[in-house]
Amino acid sequence: MMQRRTVAFSKDSSNLFFHILTKCNLRCKHCYINRDEHGRETLDIGTIKAWLALFLDRAPDTNLIFLGGEPTLHPDLAPAVRAARQMGFSSITIDTNGYLFHDILEKITPEDVDFISFSLDGATPATNDAIRGKGCYDACIAGVKRAVAKGFSTSMIYTVSGANIHELHLMPAMVKDLGIDRFFIQVVGIRGESAGANNDLQVTRERWLETVPLVAEQIAETGITVTWPKVFLNPGEVFECAGIVADNYFVFPNGRVYRCPLCEDYPVHGLEIRDNQLIPTTTLNETAFFKLTIPEGCVMNKLVQPGNITYGPDGRPEQKIACCMLKQEIVPD
Ligand code: SF4
Ligand code: SF4
Numbered sequence: 001m002m003q004r005r006t007v008a009f010s011k012d013s014s015n016l017f018f019h020i021l022t023k024c025n026l027r028c029k030h031c032y033i034n035r036d037e038h039g040r041e042t043l044d045i046g047t048i049k050a051w052l053a054l055f056l057d058r059a060p061d062t063n064l065i066f067l068g069g070e071p072t073l074h075p076d077l078a079p080a081v082r083a084a085r086q087m088g089f090s091s092i093t094i095d096t097n098g099y100l101f102h103d104i105l106e107k108i109t110p111e112d113v114d115f116i117s118f119s120l121d122g123a124t125p126a127t128n129d130a131i132r133g134k135g136c137y138d139a140c141i142a143g144v145k146r147a148v149a150k151g152f153s154t155s156m157i158y159t160v161s162g163a164n165i166h167e168l169h170l171m172p173a174m175v176k177d178l179g180i181d182r183f184f185i186q187v188v189g190i191r192g193e194s195a196g197a198n199n200d201l202q203v204t205r206e207r208w209l210e211t212v213p214l215v216a217e218q219i220a221e222t223g224i225t226v227t228w229p230k231v232f233l234n235p236g237e238v239f240e241c242a243g244i245v246a247d248n249y250f251v252f253p254n255g256r257v258y259r260c261p262l263c264e265d266y267p268v269h270g271l272e273i274r275d276n277q278l279i280p281t282t283t284l285n286e287t288a289f290f291k292l293t294i295p296e297g298c299v300m301n302k303l304v305q306p307g308n309i310t311y312g313p314d315g316r317p318e319q320k321i322a323c324c325m326l327k328q329e330i331v332p333d
Contacts, residue, residue, distance in 0.1 A: 002220050006230060007327045009240060013090065014059035014247030017067055020048055020080065021253055024069040026097055028121075028132045030161055030201060032192035033069060034265055039254025045076040049083050050276040051251065056087055058278070059247055064089040065117075072100050078107035085112050093117055095157070097132070098140030100147075110151045115182065117155045118144050121163075123170035131163055141178075148179035155182035160212065162200040168211055172218040183219050185212055185228035189324070190305040191265040202307045205232055205319075213328075220330035227329045231308070233320040239297040242325035243270075243290035260286050262300035262324055297321040 021042040022033050043051070055062055064084055071077055071094055084092050091114040094104070098118050118140050122128030125137035147154050156175060160168060168185075175183060187208070188201045208231060216226040233239060242248055243259045249271075250258040257271035257278065258264050263286040270287040271280055280287075292299045296309050297320030310318045 002217075002333065003331045005329055005331075007227070007329050009242055009246035009323075009326070011245065011247060013061040013063065014055070014249065016052075016055045016062050016064045016089075017248070017250045018048075018051070018064060019067045019069065019250075019252050020071055020074050020077070022069040023073050024097070025073065025099060025101075026070070026133050026136065027193075028097075029163070029193055030121075030131065030159060030188050032189055032261075032264065034192045037254075037265060037267065038252040038256065041253040042074060043253050045079055045083075047276070048076070048080045051273060052080075052084055052087060052089075054273065054276070054278045055249060055251075056089065060088070061090050063091045063093070065093045065095060067095050070097055070099065070101065072096050072102060072104045075102055077102065077104055078112075081108050081112050091115070093155075095119065096143065097136065098143035100143050105146055105150055105152070110153065114153060115155050116147050116152050117157055117182075117184070118147075118180075119157045119159070121159050121161075123167040123174050127164050127167050131161075144178055144180060154180045155184060156180050157184045157186055159186040159188055160203060160208070161188035162203055165203050165207060165211055168215045169218075171215060172222060175219060175224060176222045180224060182225045182227065183216075185216060185226070187229050187231055187324075189262065190307070191262065202305065205308070205310065208232070216328075216330055220332050223332050225329065225331050227327050229324060230322040230326040230328050231324075233297060233322045235319070237320070237322075239320050240323060240326070241290045241298065242323045243286060246325060248325060258286060260290070260300055260324075262298075262304055263289070265304070295320070298323055300324075 022035050093115040095117045120140045121131045128137040220226045255273040256269040258269045268286045270285045289299045296302045296317045301321040312318050
């Protein structure tokens with residue numbers, strides 16, 4: 001028996017997506033990092049600790065994800081991870097492109113982190129490396145194997161776009177023997193590098209629905225927990241905006257703190273950190289968008305990636321677009 005569920009939003013726990021730097025060794029085609037909006041700083045260890053404390057004060061049951069750029073390029077990632085563990089975060093994850101700089105696997109133990117998450121965007125080097133850069137496929141697989149051999153729990157993130165959806169069906173066979181624990185399917189966001197790209201990155205509703213749930217099921221059958229975004233609500237399903245009913249914080253090195261990832265290309269962050277204090281911004285910001293009720297569901301999808309939405313002959317949207325934070329999950333027994 002496998003347990004299938006939509007992961008409900010919860011105010012009882014929060015998720016802290018902490019970009020500790022924006023520097024990266026890669027230039028992926030769909031990268032959402034936008035240094036003009038997110039900053040170019042590498043936060044020092046003192047600042048990282050001070051900022052971590054701000055969020056723990058706000059919600060004690062917080063899952064922490066270290067992000068970049070490439071977080072393993074940060075020379076103090078290991079002490080940052082250990083500090084977070086001591087502070088009592090509910091879970092700690094490092095998202096990496098697989099290069100694992102600064103011998104990070106030698107400096108932390110499987111007790112220090114809950115997951116190391118590896119990004120792979122194709123089942124073959126040809127497809128993955130066309131998106132992420134030459135040599136990335138091999139580096140990622142080698143990184144996963146090293147982490148698994150050292151006893152770390154690992155996950156893999158596959159960001160689906162028009163450039164790689166044709167290889168998603170190859171992933172169940174590919175990951176079967178890798179030893180990963182979780183598989184996350186993401187949908188490409190039209191922001192950062194994707195926003196300016198002249199390409200067909202966005203996947204149609206039909207293609208998404210005929211591909212993703214089936215592959216998720218096949219991967220779950222190999223014993224791996226699979227999570228993917230809901231994207232399209234079924235008729236009658238209630239729309240909810242995570243900006244209102246959940247507690248997610250996307251923190252960037254310039255101090256901007258967003259509650260919605262789709263807002264990250266714009267200076268509409270609802271909070272910011274100044275002098276190590278977390279304060280609400282006073283100009284027009286994302287908080288105002290969350291409350292707008294429109295027949296399409298998510299306001300930010302309508303604004304920044306309307307290609308997701310189809311309309312019937314009566315001019316009404318054929319389905320509501322779910323919040324990009326709403327996930328479905330299959331947990332194998
Ligand atoms: S997607 Fe990640 S690995 Fe790729 S360029 Fe952006 S920060 Fe670097
Ligand atoms: S993606 Fe849409 S529904 Fe989700 S937090 Fe952002 S504005 Fe709200």
